[in-house]
Amino acid sequence: MIGSTGTALTAVVASVLDAPTRGELRVRHEALVTVDQAGIIVSVLDPSDSEYEQLRDRFARNGHLTELEEGQFLLPGLIDLHNHAPQWPQLGKALDVPLEVWLNRYTFPLEAKYADLGFAGEVYESLVDSMIGNGTTTAVYFATTHLPATKLLVDLCIEKGQRALVGKVAMDDPDGCPDFYRDESAATAIAATAELIDYVESHPGNRDGLVLPAITPRFIPSCTDELMAGLGELATHSSAHIQTHCSESDWAHSYGVSRFGQTDTATYRDFGLLTSKTVLAHSNFVNAQDLAMIADAGAAVAHCPLSNVYFANAVFPTRDAFAADVHIGLGTDVSGGPGPSVFSAAASAVAASRVREDGVDPIVTADERGVPDSRISFAEAFWMATTGGGEALRLPIGVLSPGYSFDAIAIDTAVPETDLNIWPDIDSSLDVLQKIINNTVRRNVSRVWIQGVLVKSPSR
Numbered sequence: 001m002i003g004s005t006g007t008a009l010t011a012v013v014a015s016v017l018d019a020p021t022r023g024e025l026r027v028r029h030e031a032l033v034t035v036d037q038a039g040i041i042v043s044v045l046d047p048s049d050s051e052y053e054q055l056r057d058r059f060a061r062n063g064h065l066t067e068l069e070e071g072q073f074l075l076p077g078l079i080d081l082h083n084h085a086p087q088w089p090q091l092g093k094a095l096d097v098p099l100e101v102w103l104n105r106y107t108f109p110l111e112a113k114y115a116d117l118g119f120a121g122e123v124y125e126s127l128v129d130s131m132i133g134n135g136t137t138t139a140v141y142f143a144t145t146h147l148p149a150t151k152l153l154v155d156l157c158i159e160k161g162q163r164a165l166v167g168k169v170a171m172d173d174p175d176g177c178p179d180f181y182r183d184e185s186a187a188t189a190i191a192a193t194a195e196l197i198d199y200v201e202s203h204p205g206n207r208d209g210l211v212l213p214a215i216t217p218r219f220i221p222s223c224t225d226e227l228m229a230g231l232g233e234l235a236t237h238s239s240a241h242i243q244t245h246c247s248e249s250d251w252a253h254s255y256g257v258s259r260f261g262q263t264d265t266a267t268y269r270d271f272g273l274l275t276s277k278t279v280l281a282h283s284n285f286v287n288a289q290d291l292a293m294i295a296d297a298g299a300a301v302a303h304c305p306l307s308n309v310y311f312a313n314a315v316f317p318t319r320d321a322f323a324a325d326v327h328i329g330l331g332t333d334v335s336g337g338p339g340p341s342v343f344s345a346a347a348s349a350v351a352a353s354r355v356r357e358d359g360v361d362p363i364v365t366a367d368e369r370g371v372p373d374s375r376i377s378f379a380e381a382f383w384m385a386t387t388g389g390g391e392a393l394r395l396p397i398g399v400l401s402p403g404y405s406f407d408a409i410a411i412d413t414a415v416p417e418t419d420l421n422i423w424p425d426i427d428s429s430l431d432v433l434q435k436i437i438n439n440t441v442r443r444n445v446s447r448v449w450i451q452g453v454l455v456k457s458p459s460r
């Protein structure tokens with residue numbers, strides 16, 4: 001992964017914040033980041049490096065140097081490991097009922113509308129613009145059961161330059177899916193998934209592989225055995241990723257246990273769906289054996305902390321997942337989570353871990369109220385939002401080092417009417433990171449690069 005041989009064509013000078021090691025913030029002031037024609041980082045030089053001045057001058061003379069100003073910071077692009085694209089019109093509402101009611105009352109009727117390509121185009125265009133606007137350089141999208149609308153989402157991601165994994169949702173079980181919204185049969189769902197994989201991989205605009213296909217069984221309650229077995233078979237013959245939901249809520253978890261006599265993790269493993277390219281959303285009710293199984297498979301968890309507050313009945317044991325060496329990143333879970341920002345997911349991950357550690361009921365004594373040693377730090381949350389997400393997807397993203405794709409964002413703390421205020425004499429670099437995580441809004445994300453291409457520019 002490390003060691004690009006390309007020749008650098010462009011460069012950015014900036015204060016760079018990233019987190020290659022979990023829990024540690026790396027800070028490089030006035031770093032010169034050089035990027036080749038393919039969008040790969042060639043070098044990251046400190047002012048003390050011997051070639052620094054000469055290279056910086058050369059890029060400046062050629063008009064290929066972007067210099068971030070005081071109060072602006074360069075960070076890796078954010079990675080959203082779990083996002084339901086069709087639920088975008090529902091963002092910020094419908095948070096009043098449990099998961100099983102939410103699906104039938106709000107979500108399945110909304111997702112059924114994507115049979116209409118005009119509606120799908122309008123929503124998906126708005127969604128991808130917002131994701132890029134908020135600094136999400138990679139999004140892992142569930143689409144719907146509809147192949148044409150899912151292909152349209154692929155087209156839009158390619159057109160707008162967003163790195164994405166896209167899956168046609170597979171759900172065929174008449175007992176778990178409404179008549180108006182499900183695949184006709186396991187066979188048609190599997191065939192349509194195979195067709196999407198071909199479509200993405202042979203797409204003429206996708207030669208760099210910016211968009212990747214994902215095999216997407218919705219979750220165990222909506223899939224027949226035949227469907228899961230067929231998708232597992234398809235996974236063994238393709239290089240596609242796999243995404244699904246795992247042990248999300250009391251209801252979803254106990255449904256899987258009562259149907260198969262084992263946890264969701266074990267069921268996915270048995271159907272060939274737990275691989276080194278699998279992303280399991282939520283996974284709140286995983287036990288120690290499940291975590292070991294996920295780690296052994298090299299699979300990943302998409303931690304969706306705010307969605308979990310509304311739908312999962314419990315707080316994900318993030319620190320246990322760290323201890324088990326499970327790959328883990330963050331998901332917004334649009335629209336189970338009510339906001340589009342991965343920074344917000346990172347802030348929620350920290351808050352949720354504190355709630356888990358301290359407990360919730362003041363009647364219970366402090367020593368019995370929570371789960372000791374559950375808290376995570378802001379640096380760990382930042383790592384999940386970037387490096388952890390890249391590792392989860394097995395892609396060279398999330399770190400600003402040579403050999404990685406230049407997927408990066410500029411955070412501007414000096415835009416008008418901002419609540420993201422830095423006091424240089426008072427704030428340490430870790431303070432700056434905490435403030436960025438807690439107070440960044442869309443207007444603070446002034447530039448976004450994906451694979452070296454500037455896809456969002458400053459509006460002022």
Ligand SMILES: [Zn+2]
Pocket residue numbers: 082084245281333336
């Ligand atoms: Zn979800």
